[in-house]
Amino acid sequence: MRNLLSITDFSVEEVNGVIETAQKIIANPQAYSEKCKNKIIATLFFEPSTRTRLSFESAMLSLGGKTLGFSDAANSSSSKGESLSDTIRVVSCYSDIIAMRHPKEGAPLVASFVSDVPIINAGDGGHNHPTQTLTDLLTIKTEMGRLDNLTVGFCGDLKFGRTVHSLIQALARQKGIKLVLISPEELTVPDYVKHDVMDKNGMNYVETRSLEEAMPQLDVLYMTRVQQERFFNEDDYLRLRDSYILTAEKLQSAKEKMCVLHPLPRVNEISVDVDADPRACYFKQVKNGRYVRMALILKLLGIE
């Protein structure tokens, strides 16, 4: 029985397989509308995330399956002190597959030890969020037609952004990727990502402070938010904030064929005047999130 706890649980071929299935679903959703008839997904959200939970439920409903679960630890038996292992043992009797979000890192691994059904990690603290990475990969593949030989810019908070780290991890397995890491000095990619992922895989990368300078060479621009609470003083934050906000003006120097991604929710790091630009793909990304989760559910349930 397979689980998806971290993006590296899947080989490159398996990741590509999920993306291919997702593209087939996009082309002909009707053909998949009863694939999971009589199947149930349990969405266990020990920490609320309405967006992610709805995307899993929407995916299962689109496959003709059903959903159950809870959206907040307060509504679950864990609020009465039940261990995670016991909750999972019980729920795996009621469902065919489990998608879970938990505030503690490694919780899905604990769940996988006791579960009789596949576990999907829908986010465990600051650790992993592999379905976001699959969504990002599907979007890049759909927009650019490939996952290799791309110059990918990451902009904003590269220190704490787990979606950034795991997308870098996924891209590390592709050929010809060049990374442009755009961030303030306080929020650069942590050393362990540099050493264990980028250097280990011989990735080509540059670090820069300037989004404007990096813009013309990018095939993909992955935006993240620079949060005020990451800074020790407000002056630094205010000084730096605007340099990492994407505006229509800054996008003018970008390639005609490129795409802008963002894991959402956005606050102010992409100005609304970018939304109408055909290169803005962050809302398409949301749609892709549903299709890629449909493909993932099929794979983990072993349904062709």
Added chain:
Amino acid sequence: MEINPIKNGIVIDHIDAGKGMEVYNFLNLSELDCTVALIMNVFSKKTGKKDIIKIDESIALDLDVLGYIAPETTVNFIKDGKLVEKRKMELPLTLKNVIKCKNPRCITSVETCVDHEFKLVDKDNKVYRCIYCESKF
């Protein structure tokens, strides 16, 4: 100083000088009923000085724990006054319930019934990683 040779038991040799007490405590040897000798600053041809622990009984020693705390050691198993096995310690590839993850965001900080497990990721620098949250130790 003379310490009588043991008949049946275990000798942990080549402990780094000064570390004997730490090894003694980590292995909970104070809980044993048999004779245990902790000998410190013994002359060694190899390193100048070393510590030695002699246990006068064939106990089931947790070699993973010993390998983690003192990978430099050699363990001699004595039976009927004879050396029956000599084993060079090394860092174990996995550690189960030897150390605990210090990351407060790790699931092991709240889920009580799980094993605390670590994997060796860098032998030269003695780096272990928690299998749950991947924090280094």
